[in-house]
Amino acid sequence: TDAEVSTRKKTFAEVQTERLDQAERTVLIKCPSKLNEKKLLQYLSSHGNVKSHFFFENRGINALIEFSEKSSIASLQDAVGIPSASEHHVVPFKSRLFTFTLKNPVSQRVEETPLHLSPQCHIPVKDLIEKLCLADSISSQMYVLLNEYQLTEENIKLRFLACSLVRDFACAYFPDSTVKPFGSSVNTFGKLGSDVDMFLDFGDTGKHATKMKKGPFEMEYQMKRLPSERLATQRILSVIGDCLDNFGPGCVNVQKILNARCPLVKFSHQPTGFQCDLSVSNSIAIRSSELLYIYGCLDSRVRALVFTIRCWARVHGLTNSAPGTWITNFSLTMMVMFFLQRRSPPIIPTLDQLKELADAKDKHIIGGYDCSFVSDLRKIKPTKNTETLDVLLADFFEYFGNFDFRKNSINLRKGKEVNKPESSPLYIWNPFEQDLNISKNVNQPQLEKFIAMARESAWILQKEDKTRQMIDKEPWGLAALLIPFGKSNSSKMNRMKGIGSETIRSLLDSLKLNNANSQQKAVGK
DSSP: OHHHHHHHTSOHHHHHHHHHHHHHTEEEEEOOSSOOHHHHHHHHHTTSOEEEEEEEESSSEEEEEEESSTHHHHHHHHHOOOOOOSSSOOOOOOOSEEEOOOSSHHHHTSSOOOOOBOOOSOOOHHHHHHHHHTSSSHHHHHHHHHHHHBOOHHHHHHHHHHHHHHHHHHHHHOTTOEEEEEGGGTSSOOBTTOOEEEEEEOOOTTHHHHHTTSSSSOOOOOOOOOSOHHHHHHHHHHHHHHHHHHHOTTEEEEEEETTSSSOEEEEEETTTTEEEEEEEOOHHHHHHHHHHHHHHHHOHHHHHHHHHHHHHHHHTTSSOSSOSSSOOHHHHHHHHHHHHHSSSSOSSOOHHHHHHTOOGGGOOEETTEEOOOOOOGGGSOOOOOOOOHHHHHHHHHHHHHTOOTTTEEEETTTTEEEEOSSOOSSOBBOSSSTTOBTTTTOOHHHHHHHHHHHHHHHHHHHHOOHHHHHHHTOOOTHHHHTSOOOSOOHHHHHHOOOOOHHHHHHHHHHHHHSOHHHHHHTSOO
């Protein structure tokens, strides 16, 4: 759509600023079950112009309401009452979360029209497979998958609202602070249902220098001093975590994990339905989010391939939402990026090429690492590569099924296979912290499983007779790759060259028996 193209060309920072601003003007309302949309909007309009709204299901019907002016929220808050404390006593924190109930439900039930509810999670794999079978090419199958799984406009608004509601607490202590999402919520590769990673930003690094120029005095705040930045981070998160736990409406299961390499607070935010991870500003994580954002915006094939590979990996148990020796989604995404840099001609530029295009405002040196790259998408020349996704998917499996992992590592800066600097089974250079391997956690058995699955998938795509399968109504193309290949070790796998239609049917039936819940777990982040 035109709207999407115009949003696509904005820089990462512009999109972030716009979304954060939007979230500041937004409230969330738990609605009565018998709701007349027109009446609700009519009432809300008495407090100011409603710029956009949508409804979604989460323990009942909810409405996200975005006002044109921030002042409308104060006007609405003035009209809202405090819950009567009958069996519970309330913590009197006034947030932007409200419950509306009808005063006299009987009289208002007459003109009830069904509401349009925006889905906040993706369909189960078995339903996806049925949809894929109706597409006319592997390429269109991949776009069907992308459309089912990618974050919707509504879901993104809800993510930024969750951050904005946490910010309201942080601002009680640090009035200038902001809470921003990073990672999959903003890098264009987020999947419906994934967690929200957010960080607390005090954003006064640049201010210091400019302020000091005026007047005859060196002036600074008296602030509490601590022996390390880590300790400061831990203390701040500890207090904010306690705040959310004690006063935050709908914040449950608050866990403070302060001794992790990156200290964080995990919690469930019931009003939006998100699982959230809050940490303190990590500039390198932001740069990674922006780098992926750029790659995701450059060519529509990039996101289609990443979503497909991630779904494939999840179905075959190559990735897992629990931490362990599995390949992470971030590593898989980097492998896809590397593969696209290696095409002839390349589909996306290397990080070094993006750095060449950077100007003064794109300069970022973080902790001694050069994290500079161009932010303006218009400066990046579009690719001349016209390969279809059908070709790219098959070649991805072929490429990594035969990659020399023993000798070579994956380097996105250079877009080249380079000798491994140390002996981890899978070595993917951290794009910014050049001495780190982002896939250090992966062990040999997991890598071998990945290679075996890639070979099997390449083989299934090669031998396929699409026309026959479409007539036989058998899963074909991508659909055939999203059905588990039988509980096999790789030697058995080479023997079971042809999966008969009986096997596939019985697999499909067993998939249908699995409840939707475990299906959703079956497709990782």
